[in-house]
Amino acid sequence: MADEYSLADLLERMYQNQLGLEAALMELTLHAEQQGLVEVGDNVRGALWAIGENAGHIKQGLARLKGQKGSHLG
Numbered sequence: 001m002a003d004e005y006s007l008a009d010l011l012e013r014m015y016q017n018q019l020g021l022e023a024a025l026m027e028l029t030l031h032a033e034q035q036g037l038v039e040v041g042d043n044v045r046g047a048l049w050a051i052g053e054n055a056g057h058i059k060q061g062l063a064r065l066k067g068q069k070g071s072h073l074g
Contacts, residue, residue: 008065015058022051 025048033041 008062011058011062011065015055015062018051018055018058022048022055025051 025044029041029044029048032044
């Protein structure tokens with residue numbers, strides 16, 4: 001079954017999972033901040049910033065990978 005998916009497909013799904021987790025963490029962060037846990041919110045926002053930075057690189061890499069014609073990866 002693993003042979004049915006290309007590397008680009010697999011990475012795309014991982015990227016989509018990352019975006020979903022990022023959104024869920026933001027919801028929890030907002031809730032924590034509403035409860036007065038400002039330091040927790042600040043810490044999570046720092047981690048979310050790194051996730052966002054990495055998401056940009058991942059998206060560019062996926063676009064490059066998908067653009068490779070005749071690659072043995074897909």
